[in-house]
Each structure stands twice: as C-alpha cells, then as structure tokens.
Amino acid sequence: MRIIFSLALVFGSVLLADIKAVKTTTDLSKTLPADSVWKDIPKEPVNLVAQYMVNPKPKVNHTPLIEVQAIHDGQWIAFRLTWKADSKSEAGKTGQFSDAVAMQFPVKEGSPPPIFMGMKGNPVHIFHWRAQYQKDEEKGKPEMKDLYPNMNPDMYPMEFKDSGHVKGLNAEKREVYSPGKASGNPQSYQKNSAVDEIVAEGFGSSSVIENKMSRGHGVYDPKQKTWTVVISRPLVRPNGSVLKPGQNGFMAFAVWQGAKQEVGSRKAITPNWVSLQILGPT
Amino acid sequence: MAKVKNWHLGRDMEYVYEENRPKRQWSIVFDLNKCIGCQTCSMACKTTWTSGKGQESMFWNNVETKPWGSYPLGWDVKVLEKLGHQEWKKHEPYRGKTIFEAAEPTETTVHFFPTDEDWMYPNNGEDDCTGNVSHGTHLNLPHDQWFFYLPRTCAHCTYPACLAACPRKAIYKRPEDGIVLIDQSRCKGYGECVRSCPYKKSMYNPYTRTSEKCIGCYPAVEQGYQPMCVQNCIGKIRVMGFINPPWKARKDNPVDYLVHQMGLALPYYPQLGLEPNIYYIPPIHANREYLTQMFGPKVDDAIKQYKKIKDDPRTQGLLVLLGSTDRIMHSFDVKHGVAYGYDEKGDEIVSVPVIEHSYERPRYDSKYEAVRNNTP
C-alpha cells in the first residue's frame, strides 16, 4: 500500500481507480462490446501516463484515459475497455504498428510485484489484445499480396511446384524457409485469437503462453474516434493468475496507439496497480 | 549508461551496456578502388538468405552509387542531418557526439524510421555521376565529376545500435565471432532496431512480422569459410577475416594488416559511435571532403598509403589474395613474389603470384599470316 501511496504522490494527477466486477448471470465466455449486459455497468475512469521507466519512451502521452467496466459470472470475468484513438491502425506494412491494449494481473496473491512487468520469482500474467491479431482471426494472416496489392515478385524459389520428387515437402513444410516461423515465433503465425496471453518476470522477459481460453473483440467507432474492446478470461487460469469472487486484488493497463508509432515500450500505462474488487458470494 | 572504449574515435564513449569484446570479431575489408558495381554480392546474399516472402525488397548486402545512390533512400544524409554538425579535427580524438550521446533522454539513439517506400528502390541513383561534364573539361585528379560504388553489409558493430535499442533484448552479439543476430524466436517486430541502426541494416519482414538482418553467413564462418557476398565478389575487392583491436593487432593477420598496420582501410561513418566492423580502402579519385565526411579525418593518410602500394610488394601480395580463396585466411605471407594465405592452424590454403606472368608475342605471326591485337 505504501508504494501505491507514494507513486500517487509522484503522479498527482493520477486518480486511484477502483474497479468493481459485478456479478451477473449472463454467460460471459462470448461477450461482445455491444452486448446489452454492459448497459448498466458503471464505467470506471483509469488514468494512464506515458511509460517512463525504460527507453524508448513516448514523448507525449497519447492515451490519458481508459474507461473500464467489469463483470463476472462466477466462471468468467469480462472487461470492457474504451479509449480515444484518432484513427484505427492494424499494422501490416513496414513502419505500421497496431493499436493494442493490455491488462496485467499478479500471478501470486498478496502484495503485487513491481508494476513494470513483474520480477524474477514474482511474475505477472498479461492479456494483450492487438487489432492486428483480431484481423488475423477474422480474415486470416495477410499474404504479401494483401499488404502490397501491386507488388509483383518474379518468383519465390521456395514456392516451386511439387513434382513429387521431394517427398512430403508441402507448402507448410516449406515455411521453414521463413525464419520467424521456423523458429516457432508466435508472432509469425496466424493468430486464432485477438488476445495473446503472456507471462513476464521483468521488462523484456515476456513470453507468450498458449492461449486456449481468453477471448477478445474490439470495435473501432470512426465517428466517436474510440476503441471499445472486450477481453474475457476465466477467473481461474492454471499456471497464470487466479481470481476469486470476494477477492480484493490488483490489475494494471497499457494502451498502444499504433498510428502514433507506439509499439513495445512506447505506450501509455497505469503507473501503479489499480484495485480490482470481484463482488459476489465467495 | 556505461563508459566504453571506442578506438575508432580515439576516446571513451557512452553506451547502454558495458564493454564486452568478443573472443574474435568478424570483419570485412573492401577495396573501393576496385568495386565494379556488378551487384553479384547482392545476388549471392539474396539467393542464399532472402528469397522468401516478406523479403522482396530486402538486401542484406547492397551496393549503392555514391553520392546519389542510397538504400534505403537517404539513409546516410538523414542520419547525418539528425546528428547535426559535429567537429573532428585531424590527429585528434573525435570531440563531437555519437548517436548514443546525442540521443534525447527518452531515446537510446538519434534515429529515424525509413518509410516502407524507402526500401523499394535499391538501385536508386545507380551509376549517376555527381554532375555533367562541361565542354572543354579535361581529366583532373581527384576527378571533378565522380562517383564510386559502396558495397555494404551489416557491420556487426562492436557497439551495435540495433542491440542497444531492442527493449526485448532479442538481439545478441556472439562471443565467439562478434556476429550480431536477431533471435527470430523472440523478436516481436517492434522495429526499434530498424529505427536505431544508423546504417539501416536491420530490416522489417512484414510476412514473419519480425525484423531480420545480415547474419554474417555464420554457418559458413563456423566452417572456416568466408561469407557468400565475399566468396562471390567478381571484382575480388573483399576479404573477410577476424579483426583485433589495435592493442592486439597482428601484422600477419590480413585484416589487421590493412586496417592497423598500413592504415589503408577505414571504418565508415565512425563518428556515429558504433565501432562498425566493415572497413573500406577509400576510392582515391573521389572528392576528398565527401570522403572525409564518410571515413573521418584519417582518409588523407589512407590515400597517401594507397599510392605507395606500387613500391610495396607485401601489400600488393595481400591485395592479390583478396578473392583468391573461399576460406578464411587467419594469416598471410609474401615471399619470392608469391603471396600465401594460411588457415587457423597455419596450413597453407592458397598461393598466388604477386605479378602474373605476361608473354609478349610478335604483332605479326608469319606462320599463320595473321595480325595479332590486344582484343581479348
């Protein structure tokens, strides 16, 4: 508590938000931003600051505010996150970056680890939604022709017609010539979920864990210039964070504005843990 | 920030990590007086490493025509402009700022992110001369109008900006040979390396959504062979070897000899502060101010040295060894008009006559009643 207090002094403008997840009876495993279940759920404003711990840092804070709604059904907990973004950015070509949002939870109960992605022995569990991943989920991973419709490469030597002489060398196997894929980088594969789940033990240490359960869906409103993203997760995530009804826990947020070249450590963050109360019977 | 020794600058400088020199350092020397701009090196690299999806306009090795050519577009002028005016007096350490020292407090380096289109014109400015030759002009040295070819690979820098800038620490420098690699399993495509490498030798692959760069042909190097772009150089202008810092230089090491012993080969844009490990023998007839900006104040001495090679059989010998073997030469010797290259164990891998035998035949062959001429 002392840490939270002193950081709040440093960032005098930062309001200590208090997120309350209300219990509902609706099944939340598939909830979307426009669902009626969100109608009466209060929006908790959470202030963000430009990431200030490690270089490179954003020069200005592009996302001063994110509004958070939270509900749970005893099995799943869902968060509806809204923030202003001048334009929608889904990455793709060189130098284009994706709009994204992340929620972070401590893995261990008790006092939370350092907010900057945890520390050795005291990890954090992150749910990272990217507009780029959602596009993958909806339309498939873009081919070069999707990114550069007018491009005309003479040939790809590895795309030769299978004459049957090289046994079993199908299109999938040829992907070993794609270095990111060959080394198993999740980044290089088609994303089947808009949300990556990550476990981190300190800055730059994050690694993607297999995501079979959490879901995310975002809608960009070009008139209001807002993103609304719902991320739902099971309360209990084995090998990850475990949330319980009746618990007073913590969470944190980060937002990246792709069109403002935000990626990696260029992001807006909650400078301290935000309290998360999960209401309802224990 | 740590204080590290940068011998290119003749002083200590600031870097994100402590000084940690590899056991040996991968290095290439290029003799720019001999490059013919044939792009065989570019194709050798391309067909070996970057013929896949997302690598369409990726050239880990490229050859650009200076001063008008550049790949990606304007990389050098943009970096120099961002760094701003800096002074470097002859025979003195560099007093200006490096890209690390001049960085804003929120950044690791002074940098820019090339646009997508900037990568799409690798032949921009090719063979373009500085200007038109006006009527009545005669030959002057250095040339009034000039251009030269600048072949470039990643410099596997001693202080890589790409590595310094990666917040995920997905870039590492191998202790065994100093080759700088992007871990393809950990890169998340943030592009901080693309942004920060002043030489723009880290490139983004939109298909794998990771950044990629020259790998120094490490599979060949591990087997004692020179990289593809070196082996296939038509002009025989290149030699790859392991360079030592000046305080450990060995006279019989080909790279040490050219760089330290003779002062013939210089790093390019050393003022940026990366201690890049590709070295150039400057083109002696190009504009001197331009060369000074590119290679630093030692360029005058390097050119003076180059002009003395005609009386220096040892250096002549080493220069004919360039392109004469696919293997990595760890040492060389020149005796009785023959240049020898040796492997790590000291076994001979190549020998070449320093001066090729020439035969003179009479102009008129009476037997065949034919006139000979010099047309090959």
Ligand code: SF4
């Ligand atoms: S040339 Fe660029 S990419 Fe290569 S090691 Fe140096 S900073 Fe990194």
Ligand code: SF4
């Ligand atoms: S060293 Fe190898 S990978 Fe690097 S530019 Fe030359 S051929 Fe390409």
Ligand code: SF4
């Ligand atoms: S192959 Fe050699 S001569 Fe040809 S462009 Fe490349 S460096 Fe120059």
